Amino acid sequence: xxxxxxxxxxxxxxxxxIARRIRExxxxxxxxxYNKLPEDLTGVRGIIxxxxxxxxxDSKAFRIPLDEIRGRLPLLGICYGAQSLVDxxxxxxxxxxxxxxxxxxxxxxxxxxxxxxxxxxxxxxxMSHGDTITALPSGFDVIAGxxxxxxxxxxxxxxxxxxxxxxxxxxxxxxxxxxxxxxxDICGMxxxxxxxxxxxxxxxxxxxxxxxxxxxxxxxxxxDSSVVAxxxxxxxxxxxxxxxxxxxxLRKGEFERVLQDYEHLGLNVIxxxxxxxxxxxxxxxxxxxxxxxxxxRGFIEVFDEEAHKLEGIKWLGQxxxxxxxxxxxxxxxxxxxxxHNVGGLPERMNLRLVEPLRTxxxxxxxxxxxxxxxxxxxxxxxxxxxxxxxxxxxGEITEExxxxxxxxxxxxxxxxxxxGLYDQVWQAGVILLxxxxxGVMGDERTYEYTVALRAVTSMDAMSADWAHLPYDFLAxxxxxxxxxxxxxxxxxxxxxxxxxxxxxxx
Ligand code: XMP
Numbered sequence: 001x002x003x004x005x006x007x008x009x010x011x012x013x014x015x016x017x018i019a020r021r022i023r024e025x026x027x028x029x030x031x032x033x034y035n036k037l038p039e040d041l042t043g044v045r046g047i048i049x050x051x052x053x054x055x056x057x058d059s060k061a062f063r064i065p066l067d068e069i070r071g072r073l074p075l076l077g078i079c080y081g082a083q084s085l086v087d088x089x090x091x092x093x094x095x096x097x098x099x100x101x102x103x104x105x106x107x108x109x110x111x112x113x114x115x116x117x118x119x120x121x122x123x124x125x126x127m128s129h130g131d132t133i134t135a136l137p138s139g140f141d142v143i144a145g146x147x148x149x150x151x152x153x154x155x156x157x158x159x160x161x162x163x164x165x166x167x168x169x170x171x172x173x174x175x176x177x178x179x180x181x182x183x184x185d186i187c188g189m190x191x192x193x194x195x196x197x198x199x200x201x202x203x204x205x206x207x208x209x210x211x212x213x214x215x216x217x218x219x220x221x222x223x224d225s226s227v228v229a230x231x232x233x234x235x236x237x238x239x240x241x242x243x244x245x246x247x248x249x250l251r252k253g254e255f256e257r258v259l260q261d262y263e264h265l266g267l268n269v270i271x272x273x274x275x276x277x278x279x280x281x282x283x284x285x286x287x288x289x290x291x292x293x294x295x296x297r298g299f300i301e302v303f304d305e306e307a308h309k310l311e312g313i314k315w316l317g318q319x320x321x322x323x324x325x326x327x328x329x330x331x332x333x334x335x336x337x338x339x340h341n342v343g344g345l346p347e348r349m350n351l352r353l354v355e356p357l358r359t360x361x362x363x364x365x366x367x368x369x370x371x372x373x374x375x376x377x378x379x380x381x382x383x384x385x386x387x388x389x390x391x392x393x394x395g396e397i398t399e400e401x402x403x404x405x406x407x408x409x410x411x412x413x414x415x416x417x418x419x420g421l422y423d424q425v426w427q428a429g430v431i432l433l434x435x436x437x438x439g440v441m442g443d444e445r446t447y448e449y450t451v452a453l454r455a456v457t458s459m460d461a462m463s464a465d466w467a468h469l470p471y472d473f474l475a476x477x478x479x480x481x482x483x484x485x486x487x488x489x490x491x492x493x494x495x496x497x498x499x500x501x502x503x504x505x506x
Pocket of ligand 1: 383384386502
């Protein structure tokens with residue numbers, strides 16, 4: 001039985017971070033909306049209540065009867081979670097006169113509390129709230145305070161319930177991970193959830209679930225779908241068929257390279273060259289959303305056609321990962337995932353979905369991939385959009401423009417690797433602009449395209465900064481592109497951050 005911790009999400013922006021920290025402690029955890037605690041708590045060893053954008057006294061605040069949870073399992077309330085415990089038990093939570101944001105130092109009020117075990121007196125914690133607990137209910141014992149907050153942490157007598165008003169999940173809380181680790185010890189968790197144990201359990205589960213059924217999977221060359229393929233291959237071998245479509249808008253040489261990698265990994269892959277179909281469907285189209293739709297639709301058609309050549313397929317594999325799942329369950333609905341390239345595929349094909357990475361974060365997917373023996377270059381590649389260069393050619397897409405862009409992009413990416421910059425940026429690429437300008441080459445006047453170089457640093461693509469690449473490097477890239485790529489006579493560098501810009505131009 002897989003042991004796990006449950007995090008009830010009251011809408012805080014840091015709920016995912018709590019899950020990240022717990023996972024870093026080699027412990028499996030799941031996030032549920034605050035009012036969706038599963039009835040069956042078999043295997044659950046403890047519960048964390050997250051923070052919230054609301055105050056406990058707001059009329060819109062998310063409320064559940066906490067006395068139904070208290071005492072059943074070890075419980076830790078964080079920020080709003082802690083304040084709710086106090087509020088519901090008859091204590092007082094009030095708006096602070098001075099909102100406390102930022103660093104504070106913990107003073108311990110009780111020796112030997114299990115939650116604070118091993119933490120240094122004065123340790124820095126990160127506060128972020130406009131409310132504070134001003135009176136504890138009876139039976140609640142303060143265990144730590146800060147200069148401005150008398151009840152920074154408390155414990156409920158006779159229960160394994162704690163509350164902290166600061167955020168241990170935020171990196172600035174120096175010993176936050178240690179505190180969360182202490183809570184896992186209180187829950188009696190073994191902390192043995194590793195990539196290797198994930199692979200072992202998942203492969204077994206896949207075998208049980210799929211039996212002798214046949215599965216089809218669309219590969220994109222990206223990390224998630226590749227790791228799904230190798231996992232499924234390990235579980236069901238040749239009952240998995242993978243399809244990799246070349247829509248003509250991949251990077252230069254990418255189709256051949258990735259196909260070779262897949263074959264090397266022992267996957268049963270069908271590579272489909274569908275360039276002409278895509279270029280002819282895109283002819284004359286300039287509207288970006290329309291272009292995205294055409295590419296998405298074309299992809300589904302090719303995939304569907306290939307799938308029909310195979311017999312007895314029952315399942316569709318997909319590289320859905322945990323952030324997608326959390327976002328789609330999000331109670332506040334603040335995050336909307338806008339890039340579902342193959343939406344509609346399962347319905348159209350009447351297949352059941354198998355998504356073995358549903359519970360993993362991106363870096364965990366990478367660790368699992370490496371553990372599975374996949375090549376590091378396949379695991380550490382930059383994200384690349386499904387519609388590929390299609391969203392980096394502004395205006396009408398033609399095969400000629402795709403070739404120009406592929407050549408420029410190839411020079412940029414090769415030099416980036418050569419200069420050791422590839423792993424320092426989140427993602428990079430070249431954009432072909434529908435702008436021609438005048439230049440001179442030898443004695444001749446030219447009138448050719450402009451390309452923009454883009455490189456960003458980011459943690460999750462939700463926000464991004466332009467990468468401060470060395471001038472010497474940019475100079476080299478510009479020279480190489482202008483000298484070697486026919487059709488381009490001007491190179492510019494994009495210095496916009498997201499927000500308000502986006503990573504891609506279209
Ligand atoms: P933006 O441009 O929204 O990009 O800042 C955020 C991340 O999403 C990728 N992206 C896409 N991925 N289909 C995809 O599969 C798309 O239509 C698409 N548009 C953007 C982008 O590369 C970045 O990683």
